[in-house]
Amino acid sequence: MRIGELSERSGTPVPTIKYYLREGLLPRGERTGPNQASYGEGHLHRLRLVRALTDVGGLPIATTREILARVDSPDPPITHELLGHAMHVLPPATKGVATAEEEDHGRVRALFERRGWHVHPQSRAAADLAEVVATYRRAGRPLDDEALDGYAATMEQAARVDLDVIGRVTGTDEILESAVVYSVLGDTLMAVLRRLAQADESARRAGVVPGD
Amino acid sequence: MRIGELSERSGTPVPTIKYYLREGLLPRGERTGPNQASYGEGHLHRLRLVRALTDVGGLPIATTREILARVDSPDPPITHELLGHAMHVLPPATKGVATAEEEDHGRVRALFERRGWHVHPQSRAAADLAEVVATYRRAGRPLDDEALDGYAATMEQAARVDLDVIGRVTGTDEILESAVVYSVLGDTLMAVLRRLAQADESARRAGVVPGD
DNA sequence: CCGTAATGGATAGTGGAAGTATCCAAAAAG
DNA sequence: CTTTTTGGATACTTCCACTATCCATTACGG
Structure with a gap:
């Protein structure tokens, strides 16, 4: 197909x-x-993927390009760590603006300890977490360990759902792409579902009989 | 204090x-x-709040202004629905770019039914959810009902933690602000914790003995 | 007391991100 | 055989979140 049809079929x-x-x-x-080229179904798929990641996932164009480059690269991720590897492909969850104090890093390490999480405390994700914890504190709404544990336990459950869903994908070369899609769109999905669940839980606690 | 100290103390x-x-x-x-004004601790608090919501929460300036205006407005939210009301103050989780089909709306209604969620299917949040569901589908990675239920159950748990945390805040006029902080920063917190939990769960499933 | 720095406020300018618009000669379509 | 579309390059636009500059005052340090 040519670019017009690609545009038509993707809505771009x-x-x-x-x-x-x-x-x-x-x-x-x-x-x-000299002025003709032909695009296939693969191009259409890729284009829809780009729009999903940027429009709904909220990724910047530059980040999307880097992620796609890694998804495309044929260097062999060890099967045993393929899914863990996919996580490395993902964008950082924060912009790295705020800086955490030692206090915050300590709380993050303690959380990892309590939950038995297998994570290197120097990793990017651990630093991101410390940054978020620091932000709560500076905003005057510190998170206590109970809340942090509660959220961590919740995200353990989310991660199990994630891995179940990704595990259902067959085809080694599809796994990386699907891990990216599920992880990135998952952030938005979680946010939307959380708002809905908050509204429901709030009504429930206010004494509104569910199903009323 | 004057603006210099405000800048110093807030890092802005x-x-x-x-x-x-x-x-x-x-x-x-x-x-x-004529060229002097004095700021108080309230200004410092507000400034830190703004930086938390924009830098880490990722809110645009315009959205932040609207939210703060509603947090400030002294119109009386009925106590019984104060928390549900706080949700209305929150920004939409999507940009409203993609459009969902009837198919997607139907799946969202069915989900609400299965989970007994007390949510109006015409609400903004319901439309957002349909949009996200549609995006998964278009990206070639549709979410089946099992996955959707799994995520919804997870976010019910997150919402319980949210309401527990917010419920601990005393002072009626603080509740609205804290609901906003916990909800907005919570999105980022969830995303970061989810990445960490994914990495851990992935290593766990690959047979790495936890605590090894 | 006096020169330098900081202040409040207004107005203008910057830099990056994500597109749009225009132009061209060469196909393609009706 | 005229009109439209195409691939590709280059230039332009819009929006956002800041920064910079300017100015007539205070405020501060020696």
């Missing part, structure tokens, strides 16, 4: 597709003449 | 504080002369 304007081609988010089509 | 550059004053995110200080 032609100039935007050209922009993604320039930026390397979408591979060029196969050249068939 | 003076020009940025002036920008927030212009944009109405921070109330003006009390005028004490």
